[in-house]
Amino acid sequence: MKSPDDPVPSGDRTMARQLVKALQIAGHEVDLVSSLKCRLRTPGMLEEIALDAGREVDQVAARWRAQGVPDLVMTYHVYYKSPDFIGSELARRFDIPFVTVEASHAGKRDRDEWAAAQAISSAAIRQADLNICFTDRDAEGVAKLVKPERLAVLPPFADFSGLPAVRQHNDEAETVELIAIAMMLKGNKLKSFSLLAEGLRRLKSRNWQLTVVGDGPVRDDVEKMFDGLDLVRFVGQKDRAGVADYLANSDVLVWPGYREAFGLAYLEAQGAGLPVVAMRSGGVEAVVDDGRTGRLVEEGNVAQFAIAVDELIGNADLRNSMGKQALAFARGERGIAIASARLDALLKRVDIG
Template sequence: MLSVHTSPLHQPGTGDAGGMNVYMVELSRALAEQGVEVDLFTRCRGEGGPALEDLAPGVRVRHLRAGPRRALPKEAMPDLVVPFSLALLKQKQRYDLVHSHYWLSGQAGRIASFGWGIPLVHTAHTLALVKNAHLAEGDSPEPELRIRGERQVVGDADRLIANTADEAEALRSLYGAAPPRTEIVRPGVDLRTFGPGAGRAAARARLGLPKDAFIPLYAGRIQPLKGPDVLVRAVAELLAMAPELRRRLLVPVVGGHSGAGREGSMWRLAAELGVADVLQACPPVPQERLAEWYRAADVLVVPSRSESFGLVALEAQACGTPVLAAAVGGLPTAVWDGVSGMLVRGHDPVEYARRLRWLAAHPQARELMGQAAVRHAQGMSWRTSAARTIDVYEDARAGAYDRMGGVGQGRRHAPAPTAPLSWRNEKAVVQV
């Protein structure tokens, strides 16, 4: 597996780390439990760790030297695709298949697939054209460089894994993905970490939260695409509708800032709207601690403008917490509308405020939704996701074998991939 711009070891909710990091870790563990050995390759950022780390039995994280040994913005990453790929091709281990995550890794995957003569499976996680269609006001669109790069990866991959039918349709309609090469595999949830535990009261006691508060929770990176501004405006609308709620309303925001030039904007907006007193900033936390936050909350709010799946919604439901989410991307799959949570069409803060007010006034309904949420989430395990992914891997290997006329399982005689898109050194792939 390849993850050029973020390490599976990074704390979700910080920088560029989020649901994709969780996805890679949990899928790899589940694959290993079913007999598939996994090496996760990422870029060495000079953080002092060893070049090879064991993540779980059968799962290793390998750090490759490519570019400066420090954290770099995602915008600088296209220039590192070729150096990363060259370092990757020097590995002596023989692999059966390469699985890339996000378009930058897909570019490196194209080179590795050709150089090693093995199939390429790609999971996009997010798509530029989808993101650009749902930008927040003032947010920067994804560049044409990324769009062209995504088209290359979609065209070259032996199989594309989409989280939902909506994502599969976007790959087909926006990027021309061939339907026979596009497979739908729903992500899962780690049911060993995320579960109801000892319940809401116990979780609040451990976190030091008021036992009688109404607590809508935000968990994730703080960036315009995730809609934190929608939540802040919804809280302001809620208090305008029901000012009596102020004395018992608490809105924890568990996550870190992501992206350039927007740090603090959520908190400035909260101050401008007079609701900063009910918001509580909390740093990103490990998965076990995050589960406590889910259990402590009355509802998780996910007002994203675009979301390939929304793993936080599934995690919260597994902990017995209903979800109030935007009806975008994979969230209608993750949340059973009207049963395990509520979906909102659009991003009108008033609509979110109305739902929050109703939830605050109906604790028994929240409890019933929470019980249904646990049952809903328990039907989506990483074990099932891994079994389905193995099927995709085998199909990709068989397809590569067939194209070679039954010679081997790779693509050593297939046409070389076109040069990876970069701001510099675009001809370097020819040397590979």
């Protein structure tokens, strides 16, 4: 997927950077082996990407022979649309341990047009000395390919360093500030925007405003979904500090999260003291504690979604209670320091000779 040095913001890039930092905090020296993007938009791209990756492997191998071989190679986010061509091959050539982080496996892809790409992804997962998953859902899929001792779960985490911890919005204000943060892309993101717009139209409350942070190639389509909702404003893409400012001046994160892997935005919002309203979909349950840090409703059920949002709009005490618990959960249980220690402990299970 995206390299940590990719210029385009995304959850993938953020998590890649956080993994590097978590490893460094634990005392590991991290070298970015390759920035080659192996994301397949269509199954037909497989051969071209494989050729590019083969050349990349040869270049890295030559560099390692000249400068020294690392103790371990790690590949992030291995799945059928982003099969691992590089880390697994380098590990084989140099006989060093291989670890994947956020690997996933969907059995149905063995039988459709993605079967060839899935086969490469599955081979890397089977080869790995350890596969570290972020959610139980992903772990269940990977468990079909490997023995339990080669599988572990590391709960999703976020880096809150340099970000304000206390929500600054005035509870005496008449308007409750809702916020959604997401890239505007086709597929599941666009579906989430559709569910959000439909849910907002069902709200009984009128004392709210929604700020949408994010941009992307289908922004025009997204904005059309909210036609007639005058209480919605679009502010475009923001950097890390800009997102933090909007979170600090908001009250509730509202984002359906349709088929999300897990969603870093949920942790970032909770780390700013905001409760969350989302759907029990994909890996969202790995980052939102229903009834404690927010509300999770049935996937695709916009009526339930609207009821949950209405509840938080109309109850400042509940917002504050959930917000405080969200803050403690995100910054305490899911901060980068504890994740670094967990990650280090998992890597110590791998024999690096």
